[in-house]
Amino acid sequence: MTAVSTYQPDALDIAIMAALEGDIRRPTQTLSDTVGASPITVRRRIERLLEQSVISLAPLVDLHAAGYPNLLLIGINVEHISPFDVAHAIAALPAALTVNVVLGRHDIELVAALPSREGVSTFLTETLPRIAGIARVTPAMALDVWKFRRGYQAHSAEDVPREHRLLDMVDRRIVASLRQNARKSNRAVAAEIGASESAVRSRIKRMQRTRQISFEYLQVHRDDPMSAAFVGIDVHGGSGRSVCRALATIPEVSFVATTLGRHDLICALNVTQVEQLTGLLHEKVVPIDGVKSTAPSHCLQQIAHQSELGLIL
Numbered sequence: 001m002t003a004v005s006t007y008q009p010d011a012l013d014i015a016i017m018a019a020l021e022g023d024i025r026r027p028t029q030t031l032s033d034t035v036g037a038s039p040i041t042v043r044r045r046i047e048r049l050l051e052q053s054v055i056s057l058a059p060l061v062d063l064h065a066a067g068y069p070n071l072l073l074i075g076i077n078v079e080h081i082s083p084f085d086v087a088h089a090i091a092a093l094p095a096a097l098t099v100n101v102v103l104g105r106h107d108i109e110l111v112a113a114l115p116s117r118e119g120v121s122t123f124l125t126e127t128l129p130r131i132a133g134i135a136r137v138t139p140a141m142a143l144d145v146w147k148f149r150r151g152y153q154a155h156s157a158e159d160v161p162r163e164h165r166l167l168d169m170v171d172r173r174i175v176a177s178l179r180q181n182a183r184k185s186n187r188a189v190a191a192e193i194g195a196s197e198s199a200v201r202s203r204i205k206r207m208q209r210t211r212q213i214s215f216e217y218l219q220v221h222r223d224d225p226m227s228a229a230f231v232g233i234d235v236h237g238g239s240g241r242s243v244c245r246a247l248a249t250i251p252e253v254s255f256v257a258t259t260l261g262r263h264d265l266i267c268a269l270n271v272t273q274v275e276q277l278t279g280l281l282h283e284k285v286v287p288i289d290g291v292k293s294t295a296p297s298h299c300l301q302q303i304a305h306q307s308e309l310g311l312i313l
Helices: 011-020 028-035 039-051 083-091 117-130 169-178 186-193 197-209 240-248 274-285
Strands: 060-062 070-078 096-103 108-114 134-148 227-235 253-261 265-271 291-305
Touching: 011 028, 011 039, 028 039, 070 083, 070 117, 070 253, 083 096, 083 108, 083 291, 096 227, 108 117, 117 134, 134 240, 134 265, 169 186, 169 197, 186 197, 227 240, 227 274, 240 253, 240 265, 265 274, 274 291
Parallel strands: none
Antiparallel strands: 070 108, 070 134, 096 108, 096 291, 134 253, 227 265, 227 291, 253 265
């Protein structure tokens, strides 16, 4: 998990970060025109924000493109030892994307991604049970994902299944080159991986077009941690789609998926204060027509979060 910086961005820094939202590769001259500072000042400010770990400028890679199509949302109960110790052990697993110590029905909420159904089985029946302190594992597998961050997909019975294309070896080398700073020029990437600039340019455009990668999201390492909750929701028969559709319109909801397992669907809520979390749940989520029951797990501490892998809808 990236350390939170003690550096306090000023008004210009904040303006630059706002201008980077939506396209972290936006040209420096365009950023300069937007914020009213010279290109060299903008470039130096971005470098400082990176050096001070205020932001990360990495492309978001789609889980399917990376070879991890199976997304699990797992509630874990702990006995005899601290859930924080168990959570740190879980966070060391390669499959772990997000690990939160929570207050609710479970002690830990884990989001994990696996390459195959066989991998899912091994992870649930062998890998997790080996970790000392885990008493019970309650999994759910994501089926239809309706929202991830700002991305939204309105599923219907007539949908043609999306064809997911895996990143090839050259694609992966390009992504690895961009991981530290996605604003690196195509020429610099080409020199680093031993390819032509035109090949790098065309591959990046193709990966964006096919939704294998995205440059839309700026990762900001906040010094005022968000209050977050995973909420398991059970619905009345036949209302799953309408509930997902309603949840996806709520700005504070960052993730919505129908699931196979412990609940009919699971969503993630993000606010700046815990009081807002309670209000959001009871004023916007519970009243949705079709919601039968909710089971929130409020995040006490986020132990790990992998922000470079996600879902591009």
